[in-house]
Amino acid sequence: MKHLVAALFVLSSSLPCLAVEQGASKGVFLKEAQNVLAPLQFVKFCMNYSSECAQSSPEARLPAQDVALSTLAEVNASVNQAISPVQKSTDPLLARWTISPSSGDCNDYAITKRHLLLAKGWPASALRLAVVYAPAGGHLVLIVRLQDGDYVLDNLVPDVRDWRRSSYLWVSMESGEDPRFWVSIAKQDHRDFAELGNR
Numbered sequence: 001m002k003h004l005v006a007a008l009f010v011l012s013s014s015l016p017c018l019a020v021e022q023g024a025s026k027g028v029f030l031k032e033a034q035n036v037l038a039p040l041q042f043v044k045f046c047m048n049y050s051s052e053c054a055q056s057s058p059e060a061r062l063p064a065q066d067v068a069l070s071t072l073a074e075v076n077a078s079v080n081q082a083i084s085p086v087q088k089s090t091d092p093l094l095a096r097w098t099i100s101p102s103s104g105d106c107n108d109y110a111i112t113k114r115h116l117l118l119a120k121g122w123p124a125s126a127l128r129l130a131v132v133y134a135p136a137g138g139h140l141v142l143i144v145r146l147q148d149g150d151y152v153l154d155n156l157v158p159d160v161r162d163w164r165r166s167s168y169l170w171v172s173m174e175s176g177e178d179p180r181f182w183v184s185i186a187k188q189d190h191r192d193f194a195e196l197g198n199r
Contacts, residue, residue: 030130030143030150030163031186036172038182039131041107045097046180052099052115053180060123068146071120072160076153079112085155109155110142117144130173130185132166143173164188 046053062068084103089095097107099115114127126145131138142153143163150163163170170185 033184033186056123110140124179128174131171132168
């Protein structure tokens with residue numbers, strides 16, 4: 001799995017991904033599995049932006065659910081509009097994640113959204129970068145954990161959506177205990193999707 005994660009990130013420039021409709025507001029949580037190596041570019045990112053990879057202060061709190069969803073929609077839309085998509089180098093020596101560039105790839109979109117939410121006082125434990133795999137290749141998104149489930153902020157999808165509405169293969173994400181460490185994402189039980197299938 002560690003080699004798979006590393007291989008995916010070599011591929012994770014602006015690759016096309018599956019666009020899916022916004023999910024139901026009532027969701028479940030992605031399940032953490034075993035510890036895995038963090039993507040190389042994430043390690044470099046933490047070296048360049050150390051404060052972005054620190055644990056939040058005890059005062060950091062999620063806002064009320066309705067405010068949280070509204071804020072997520074605003075941040076997702078504003079960042080998607082502000083950054084022009086461009087395919088960047090995947091060479092490990094040249095690739096670099098950048099906060100709020102004028103143009104960038106999926107990595108830049110995801111870390112910019114996370115940065116803005118951290119600046120609003122949201123806890124780092126609720127803001128998790130995640131590696132996913134789509135038929136077109138590797139991709140990075142931001143997972144936000146609210147009281148009722150995990151939501152996806154994606155540069156290729158305009159709406160904030162329940163993660164279960166995605167056709168991605170979920171590979172790994174930041175740990176909820178320490179944002180510097182990563183965990184694999186457990187295979188989900190099909191029963192988790194029963195409610196959505198009946199809608």
